[in-house]
Amino acid sequence: MVRIIEAFREGDVYIDYPFEDVMFRWESETKKVFRKFYGQAEVEINHTSNLYHDAISAGELITAEQYAQGKSSNQK
Numbered sequence: 001m002v003r004i005i006e007a008f009r010e011g012d013v014y015i016d017y018p019f020e021d022v023m024f025r026w027e028s029e030t031k032k033v034f035r036k037f038y039g040q041a042e043v044e045i046n047h048t049s050n051l052y053h054d055a056i057s058a059g060e061l062i063t064a065e066q067y068a069q070g071k072s073s074n075q076k
Contacts, residue, residue, distance in 0.1 A: 004056050014067040017055035023067050024055050039070055 007013045013026040025034040025042070033052055036042040045052065 004059065004061055007061055012064070014062045014064055015055045015059040016062045016066065017051075017059035019058065020051060020054070022051065022055065023062070023070070024052055024059070025067055036067070036070055 004013065004015060008026065008028075011028045013024075013028070015024045015026075017023065021038045023036045023038070025036070026032070027034070031047070033045050033047045033049070034042045035045045035049070035052065
């Protein structure tokens with residue numbers, strides 16, 4: 001299993017943080033960060049966001065497809 005911090009070396013990173021009903025996407029080419037609350041549209045955010053850093057620490061890696069769905073894999 002790849003740790004989130006290690007995934008940043010591999011390319012784009014998608015993180016689910018179900019504790020706050022939010023997902024994040026880090027775009028490796030541009031180094032931009034995007035946030036998407038479950039069921040809502042994605043918005044670009046500053047990489048210094050506390051919520052983003054919480055997700056890096058305690059969230060889980062997900063696929064691009066899961067991110068596109070906009071909801072946690074734990075939701076039914």
